[in-house]
Amino acid sequence: xxxxxxxxxxxxxxxxxxxxxxxxxxxxxxxxxxxxxxxxxxxxxxxxxxxxxxxxxxxxxxxxxxxxxxxxxxxxxxxxxxxxxxxxxxxxxxxxxxxxxxxxxxxxxxxxxxxxxxxxxxxxxxxxxxxxxxxxxxxxxxxxxxxxxxxxxxxxxxxxxxxxxxxxxxxxxxxxxxxxxxxxxxxxxxxxxxxxxxxxxxxxxxxxxxxxxxxxxxxxxxxxxxxxxxxxxxxxxxxxxxxxxxxxxxxxxxxxxxxxxxxxxxxxxxxxxxxxxxxxxxxxxxxxxxxxxxxxxxxxxxxxxxxxxxxxxxxxxxxxxxxxxxxxxxxxxxxxxxxxxxxxx
Ligand SMILES: C[S@@+](CC[C@H](N)C(=O)[O-])C[C@H]1O[C@@H](n2cnc3c(N)ncnc32)[C@H](O)[C@@H]1O
Numbered sequence: 001x002x003x004x005x006x007x008x009x010x011x012x013x014x015x016x017x018x019x020x021x022x023x024x025x026x027x028x029x030x031x032x033x034x035x036x037x038x039x040x041x042x043x044x045x046x047x048x049x050x051x052x053x054x055x056x057x058x059x060x061x062x063x064x065x066x067x068x069x070x071x072x073x074x075x076x077x078x079x080x081x082x083x084x085x086x087x088x089x090x091x092x093x094x095x096x097x098x099x100x101x102x103x104x105x106x107x108x109x110x111x112x113x114x115x116x117x118x119x120x121x122x123x124x125x126x127x128x129x130x131x132x133x134x135x136x137x138x139x140x141x142x143x144x145x146x147x148x149x150x151x152x153x154x155x156x157x158x159x160x161x162x163x164x165x166x167x168x169x170x171x172x173x174x175x176x177x178x179x180x181x182x183x184x185x186x187x188x189x190x191x192x193x194x195x196x197x198x199x200x201x202x203x204x205x206x207x208x209x210x211x212x213x214x215x216x217x218x219x220x221x222x223x224x225x226x227x228x229x230x231x232x233x234x235x236x237x238x239x240x241x242x243x244x245x246x247x248x249x250x251x252x253x254x255x256x257x258x259x260x261x262x263x264x265x266x267x268x269x270x271x272x273x274x275x276x277x278x279x280x281x282x283x284x285x286x287x288x289x290x291x292x293x294x295x296x297x298x299x300x301x302x303x304x305x306x307x308x309x310x311x312x313x314x315x316x317x318x319x320x321x322x323x324x325x326x327x328x329x330x331x332x333x334x335x336x337x338x339x340x341x342x343x344x345x
């Protein structure tokens with residue numbers, strides 16, 4: 001019997017082989033799909049639908065301030081892809097559209113909005129530049145960089161930080177379940193955003209203390225997680241000293257950076273680390289198979305926006321070696337991220 005991955009490979013390659021014309025047309029013009037999702041998330045259509053059994057697209061358009069026929073057509077595309085359910089002009093929630101509600105405990109509304117933010121989306125207008133040169137198109141569209149864009153646009157920064165909590169909701173329990181933090185005194189989460197990983201690690205390990213390190217505008221947005229066991233430290237990992245700790249977590253931060261900057265971040269951790277400290281690099285590794293996989297798509301976002309990349313285990317081993325760490329083992333988790341465990345060499 002084919003494994004799930006083999007089946008996926010066959011299915012994706014098979015549909016393009018069975019109908020190559022359709023495959024090219026759908027992909028070439030497929031940009032409408034994310035744009036419809038961004039618009040629905042921005043407008044708050046899922047919130048406007050609420051828990052009601054159903055509403056018409058005209059009622060929803062009136063609630064969110066959209067053009068009735070335009071919103072109907074957007075919802076027709078989304079519902080034909082499983083986001084909302086439609087019968088004629090009547091709209092109901094699907095499991096996926098419920099995740100677009102702001103009040104859903106696992107809301108992905110901000111994640112959907114984040115990919116559509118001008119700072120993120122506009123880089124794709126210059127995508128050809130990235131493909132020709134390997135240089136992120138973001139250097140053209142955001143000359144001061146993405147992190148400065150979030151500092152200068154607080155609402156965009158808030159959406160990004162909230163999006164990170166949303167994207168990590170499956171990763172965080174999986175990481176805390178896959179790794180024993182109880183033997184450590186202090187854990188520092190570098191580039192930890194709103195502190196969602198650190199807070200969960202400390203909740204599961206009552207004797208452990210933590211330090212959340214991130215840029216000042218992000219730390220300002222993370223006040224809710226501070227406690228006598230969880231301290232906040234604002235700074236820039238290229239300029240400022242990092243906190244001393246027994247174990248460092250750094251989740252989906254290194255994928256934002258090219259190799260040289262990644263080595264500089266690891267070296268800054270190495271410099272601050274207590275003797276014998278452990279480093280846990282938490283990332284989505286590029287799978288070896290040919291099936292469609294989110295890590296392969298995320299890799300293109302990194303190429304375009306930031307000049308970072310999704311890496312293989314071997315590539316992380318090499319970066320760590322250049323930074324004075326030795327990769328010890330890789331812990332898979334029940335989510336899309338793996339924990340790459342390293343020790344100061
Ligand atoms: C992709 S987010 C990951 C957030 C969180 N670790 C997670 O996985 O949910 C990258 C984080 O790196 C932080 N960051 C970027 N540049 C930084 C710098 N120079 N110093 C400290 N943190 C930085 C960002 O503010 C952001 O919170």
